[in-house]
Amino acid sequence: MLFAHDTECGLIATAALVNTDGPDGEGLPDVAALDGFFVTHGWTGRHEHTEAELRSVRELRPRLRRIWDADADGIVAIVNELLRESHALPQLIRHDGEPYHLHAVPRDAPLATRMAVEAAMALADLVRLGELGRLRICAHQDCDNVLVDLSKNRSRRFCEAGCGNRAAVNAYRARKAATRS
Ligand SMILES: [Zn+2]
Ligand SMILES: [Zn+2]
Numbered sequence: 001m002l003f004a005h006d007t008e009c010g011l012i013a014t015a016a017l018v019n020t021d022g023p024d025g026e027g028l029p030d031v032a033a034l035d036g037f038f039v040t041h042g043w044t045g046r047h048e049h050t051e052a053e054l055r056s057v058r059e060l061r062p063r064l065r066r067i068w069d070a071d072a073d074g075i076v077a078i079v080n081e082l083l084r085e086s087h088a089l090p091q092l093i094r095h096d097g098e099p100y101h102l103h104a105v106p107r108d109a110p111l112a113t114r115m116a117v118e119a120a121m122a123l124a125d126l127v128r129l130g131e132l133g134r135l136r137i138c139a140h141q142d143c144d145n146v147l148v149d150l151s152k153n154r155s156r157r158f159c160e161a162g163c164g165n166r167a168a169v170n171a172y173r174a175r176k177a178a179t180r181s
Contacts, residue, residue: 002150002152003122003125003126003129003131003150004101004125005099005101006101006102006118006121006122007121007122007125007126008122008150009041009042009122010118010119010121010122011122011123011126011134011148011150012041012148012150013041013042013043013115013118013119014064014067014115014118014119014122014123014148015145015146015147015148015159016037016040016041016160017037017057017060017061017064017115017119018061018064018065018068018145018146019145019146019159019160019161020033020037020061021058021061021062021065022144022145023144028054028057028058030054031049031050031051031053031054034049034053034054034057035047035049038111043111043114044095044096044107045107045108045109045111045114046107046108046109046110046111046114047111048110048111053110053111053112056110056111056112057111057112057115059112060112060115060116063078063082063116064116064119065146066078067079067119067123067135068135068136068137068146072127072132075123075127075132076127078120078123079120079123079124079127082116082117082119082120083104083117083120083121083124086104086105086109086113086116086117086120087105088104088105088117088120088121089104089105090102090103090104090121091103091104095107102121104117104120104121105117133149133154134148134149134150134154135147135148135149136148136149136156136157138157138158138159138161138163139157139158139163139167140158140159140163140166140167143158143159143161143163145159145160145161145163146159147159147160
């Protein structure tokens with residue numbers, strides 16, 4: 001593990017949330033899709049299953065996306081803004097069998113608020129460790145997804161949507177075409 005467990009989970013969940021707002025369509029089309037996202041990413045605490053909750057989670061995404069397009073000072077500004085407006089107050093807590101980890105807003109705060117603060121806390125860790133280079137945009141030419149490279153050798157270039165396989169297939173076809181001609 002490179003970073004604290006909650007930092008890694010926060011970064012992965014944040015990238016996944018940003019990528020639900022893709023050019024290929026809405027990844028969170030309805031309340032059921034948000035339920036699925038909630039479960040997949042191990043979220044606990046308040047979850048309303050309402051259109052209003054869905055809307056506020058969707059509205060958070062472009063703000064989080066800006067993190068991947070910003071430089072270090074820009075990222076710091078976004079992180080500080082998210083922490084400030086959520087009245088973040090870091091507290092170590094233990095729940096659901098997990099070891100002590102940081103929460104900076106209560107578990108009954110709205111889901112979008114907790115998502116924003118979890119993202120900000122995880123990013124604060126990356127800033128302090130000088131590891132912002134871990135935030136990348138997918139290297140596949142047709143893909144604009146974000147990713148967090150948590151590999152030891154900083155080798156990850158493609159997002160989770162299968163772009164690594166797609167790139168390998170394209171390279172293979174290109175090689176074959178080159179041999180034929
Ligand atoms: Zn927790
Ligand atoms: Zn991709």
